Structure formats: C-alpha cells, structure tokens
Amino acid sequence: MMVFFLAGYGASIALVLTNQVKVLLIVTGVVFFVGAFFVLLVVMTAKSDIEEIQDSSTSLAKKNEELEKINTELDLFAYRVSHDLRGPIASIRGLIEIVRLSKSKEESDFCLEKIKTSTIKLDGFIQDILDLSRNSRTEIIVEPVEVRSIINEVTDSLKYMDHDRKIELLLNCPEALVFQTDRVRLKIILTNLITNAFKYIDHSKAKPRIEVLCARNSASLNFSIKDNGIGIHEDHIEKIFEMFFRGTDKSVGTGLGLYVVQEIVCKLKGQIQVKSQIHEGSEFTVNIPALA
Structure with a gap:
C-alpha cells in the first residue's frame, strides 16, 4: 500500500x-x-x-469471579470437612474410653447408643461428600428410570426414622412412570429431600405427614416433597442451598445435603424451588428436563 x-x-x-x-x-x-x-x-x-x-x-x-467463588468454597469446604469429621471421631473416642472404664451396664448402653448416633452422622457426612464429588467429576448417564421404584427404595430405607410416632406417608406417583434421566443423580435428589422431610417432622402434631407427588410430560419430570413439619424461617429460605448452612437450631444434618441437591439439579439443567412456613411445614418442588 x-x-x-x-x-x-x-x-x-x-x-x-x-x-x-x-x-x-x-x-x-x-x-x-x-x-x-x-x-x-x-x-x-x-x-x-x-x-x-x-x-x-x-x-x-x-x-476470575468463578475462580474466586471456587477458591472461597474450597477454603470453607476444607475447614468444615476437617471440623465435621474430627467432631464425631473425638466424640466416639471419648465414649469408647467411658465404656472401657465403666462398670455400669446402663451407662455403657447409653454410651454405645451415642456412638451409634455419631457413626451414623459421620457416615451421612461422608456420603454427602461422595455425592458432591461424583456429581462434579462424572458424566451424566441417561437411561429409562422408573421413578416410583426409586421413591420406594428411598422410603423403605428411611422407615427406621419413624421412631415411636407413625408418620403418614402419601405417595402420589404412577407405578408406570418412566423418565429419561440420570438414575443415580435422581436418587440422590429424592433421598436428600425425603430424608429431610423425615428429619424435620413435627412430632408434636397429631398427624405428622409427608407427601411425595410426581408427574411428567413430554418435556420434563416434576415432583414435590411436602411435609407438615417444623418449617423453615423466612430469613433462612434464601440461604438453605448454601454449603454447610443449617436452617434451624434443631438441624441434625451435615449442611451439605441441599447444596448437593442444588448442584445436581443444575447439572441436569433443572430448577428447584422451596416454600415454607415456620411450624406449618415445607414443600420442595423440582423440575428436570428430559435428557436425550
């Protein structure tokens, strides 16, 4: 030029x-x-x-913003994992020492029950970590899933949580409902939501109740888990999906369950919503699109 x-x-x-x-x-x-x-x-x-x-x-x-968020979550994750793993282990060690030195069967039985509770809590925490890890590192596996079958598996495994109060469990889900999605991830979602409904049931009520509803159309699967339990305070609604957040002073979980649920729902390109009123109960609604 x-x-x-x-x-x-x-x-x-x-x-x-x-x-x-x-x-x-x-x-x-x-x-x-x-x-x-x-x-x-x-x-x-x-x-x-x-x-x-x-x-x-x-x-x-x-x-950079995403990386900062990940780094913040990793720092929090490392701190809480070490804390929540060491807590039950320290408790178990102390209780074992009491049992070893105790000459009272009643005291020993009490300590053994506490050890059992701590091991169950520890197992639940480890399971949540594994679920979170699997969701982040494994690909989605699409297959025809019998939704009612998964719900039955979950509710059968939770019958021991009924204790001395009979909880009315209502399942409104067609036996023949089959949906194309990731079976493992769907089961994790249902397990966490239904387990929470059992954990936070209000036993002071005459008729504790949990209701599971599900339906599908050509494009998506919709299901909800509704209870008349203790409910969630309105100030906590926006925070319940945060990592390690515990919504009430009666929380017995790890604080990871709902975080894992949200991460899985996002991975499946779905949506999750919650409605709750203190002392009245909660309802979690999930929508998951069909996967090819």
Whole structure:
C-alpha cells in the first residue's frame, strides 16, 4: 500500500511539472479515494480487534469471579470437612474410653447408643461428600428410570426414622412412570429431600405427614416433597442451598445435603424451588428436563 501511495505522489509531481492538470486531478482523486478506503479498513480492523479484546476481558473477568467463588468454597469446604469429621471421631473416642472404664451396664448402653448416633452422622457426612464429588467429576448417564421404584427404595430405607410416632406417608406417583434421566443423580435428589422431610417432622402434631407427588410430560419430570413439619424461617429460605448452612437450631444434618441437591439439579439443567412456613411445614418442588 505504501508503494502505491509513493507511486501516486511521484506521478502527481511529474504531472505538475508537465502541466497536465486534468490527469493530475484524476490521479489525485484516485490516490485520495484509495487512501480513505485504506484508513477505513484500518479503523474497522482496529475496531474488530478492540471488540475481541473487550470480549476476552469480559470472559476473563467472569472466569476470575468463578475462580474466586471456587477458591472461597474450597477454603470453607476444607475447614468444615476437617471440623465435621474430627467432631464425631473425638466424640466416639471419648465414649469408647467411658465404656472401657465403666462398670455400669446402663451407662455403657447409653454410651454405645451415642456412638451409634455419631457413626451414623459421620457416615451421612461422608456420603454427602461422595455425592458432591461424583456429581462434579462424572458424566451424566441417561437411561429409562422408573421413578416410583426409586421413591420406594428411598422410603423403605428411611422407615427406621419413624421412631415411636407413625408418620403418614402419601405417595402420589404412577407405578408406570418412566423418565429419561440420570438414575443415580435422581436418587440422590429424592433421598436428600425425603430424608429431610423425615428429619424435620413435627412430632408434636397429631398427624405428622409427608407427601411425595410426581408427574411428567413430554418435556420434563416434576415432583414435590411436602411435609407438615417444623418449617423453615423466612430469613433462612434464601440461604438453605448454601454449603454447610443449617436452617434451624434443631438441624441434625451435615449442611451439605441441599447444596448437593442444588448442584445436581443444575447439572441436569433443572430448577428447584422451596416454600415454607415456620411450624406449618415445607414443600420442595423440582423440575428436570428430559435428557436425550
């Protein structure tokens, strides 16, 4: 391009010296036109480069925010894992020492029951960590899933939590309901939500009740777990899906369960909502799109 301009300027000088005005005007016009086009091309190219840089900067800023969030969660995760693992272990060690030294069967039985409670809590915490790890590192496996069968598996495994109060369990889910999704992840969601309904049931009520409803259409699976339990305070509703958050002073869980549920629902490109009123109960509603 520079050679073209130099040639144009040289020709213009020659035309001036030879007094060829008309040809000079034509050559000058061509040179200025090409020059203007060249400037426009440079400006458009620069604009495109600037836009690419801006897009890259925006993308980089977003990734930095995500990385900061991950680092914050990792710090919290490491602290809480060490704390929540060491707590039950320290309790078990102390109780074992009491049993070893005790000469009272009643005291020994009491300590053994406490040890059992601590091991169950420890097992639940480890299971939550494993579920969280599997969800983040394993691919989605799509298969036909019999939803009622999974619900039956979950409720059967939780019958021991009924204690001395009969909980009314209502299952409104067709036996023949089959849905294309990830079976393992769906079971984790249902296990956590139904388990929570059992844990936080209000035993002061004459008829403790848990209701599981599910339905599907061509595009999605919808299900809800509703109870008339102790409920969640309105100030806690927005926080219950945060890592290690415990919603009430009666919380007996790890604080990871609902966080795991939300992470899995997001992985399946679904949605989860909660409605709750203190002393009245809670309802968790989940929508999961069908996977090809």
